[in-house]
Amino acid sequence: MENIKQSHVEVRGLKLHVAEIGSGPKSVLFLHGFPEIWYTWRHQMIAVANAGYRAIAIDFRGYGLSEQPSEPEKGTFHDLVEDIVALLDSLSIKKVFLVGKDFGAIPAYLVAAVHPERVIAVVTLGVPFVVPGPSAVQNHLLPKGFYVTRWQEPGRAEADFGRFDVKSVIRNIYTLFSRSEVPVASDDQEIMDLFNPSTPLPPWFSEEDLATYASLYEKSGFKFALQVPYRSLTVDMGINDPKVTIPALLIMGEKDYVIKFPGMEDYIRSGTVKHFVPELEITFLPEGTHFVHEQLPEKVNPLVINFLDKQSF
Template sequence: MENIKHSHVEVKGLKLHVAEIGTGPKAVVFLHGFPEIWYTWRHQMIAVAKAGYRAIAIDFRGYGLSEQPAQPEKETMYDLVDEVAGLLDSLGISKAFLVGKDFGAIPAYLVAVVFPERVIGVITLGIPFMLPGPSAVQNHLLPKGFYITRWQEPGRAEADFARFDVKSVVRNIYTLFSKSEVPVAADDQEIMDLFDPSTPLPPWFSEEDLATYASLYENSGFTYALQVPYRSLAVDCGITDPKVTVPALLIVGEKDYVLKFPGMEEYIRSGAVKHLVPNLDIIYEPEGNHFVHEQLPDKVNHLIIEFLDKHSN
């Protein structure tokens, strides 16, 4: 980790925290989800740098060590699309591979839709192509205690999280979301109440990892994370008839709870997703969970580098 360099780059009027390693001619930009941060890509960054690529991971605006926008409550997923394109401009990169995890998959794909000339290929983990908008997540088909529904309710997650220190919130979410069940609270529960304090950290997630995540979220808090993605997920991004024409790879952990979202598994397995992403390869990891890149880094690194090498010519 000591070889990863850290800096701040001004993008769209905000200073973004950038982690970087490697000097290859082709850049790979890693986009985190929640409760992740740039550090979630530690294994992948080192591996792709050793394979000859320039690895870049950011804290999205409002996350970790990046600056907060003036009015976070007005932000949407589309702000992150402009942010990724602006990051490439600020770093002098004409084209890059984009790798997205969890909600980071959404701007990765949308950049490829809006700025296809800037993207060599897209790799996403767990989340297929999705357009933000009213139909993005079918909350009404899940119990009312569904975690996204709860977190979309203004003030509710804030009150839930505030009962714990930041480190506990990150630990609870990481541990809960490593399971294959969709996190759903009963009427008399909050999402944090689903965590059993006797549950150990996942074997692939160390106390040191937890401390690193906690320090970054202690800096930024959770305000922006609750707005983007959760509370802005239903905002229409204004894109009609989208198509991702660049090569793409979707890595799916078959024990990822997201597969149990209404219609999600059918959308992926039936090949319907390929109507929107025609050049898509899908690889299933039988033991993979929601954090497959941290859980099975060697396997995921191999798949990523194989894709990068195939499409770098």
């Protein structure tokens, strides 16, 4: 970990926090989800660097050590897409591998769809190809206490999270979202109330990991994180019939709660997703949860590296 260099890069008027290791001719840009941050990729960054790649992970704008936009409540996925392209320009990277986890999969696929000349291949974990818009997540098919629905309501998550310190919020979400059940609160509960204080951290997530996450979110708070992805998930990107025509790999844990989103498992297993990503390979890991890359790096890292190694540059 001590070999990972930390810096800030000016991107579209904001300083983005960039972590980097390795110096190979091919670059891999890692895109985090929520409640993650650049540090979520610690295992993968070291592995791909050792395999001869330049590994880069960022904190998205408004997250961790990256600067906040002036109007976070107006943020959309479009901002993340443009940030990624501008970052590649700033780092003089013509073409890149993109690896996205959770909502980080969305801008990874969008950059590949809109700027295919900049992307060699895409790897996503936990979330398949999804485009923001009114039908991105079928909230209406889940109970009204569905966590996405709750967090999309202005002020509600802020009040829920605000009852705890940042470290407790991260602990609660990591523990809750490691389960295979979709997080759904009853009418007299908030999402944080679903957490049982006697539940230990997942065995693959240490107190030191928790402290690192907490320190980064203490810097940024959750304001932009609630806007992007949750409150901007229904904002149409204006992309007609998006296609990702480059090679792609989807890694899903069989115990990932996202598989239980309405229609999600059929969308993946039936191959419908390949209508949008024709060159998609899909791998399921039987014991994998939503945080499969942190839980099972010894399985995820070879899958990622073998996929990267197969691609021509």
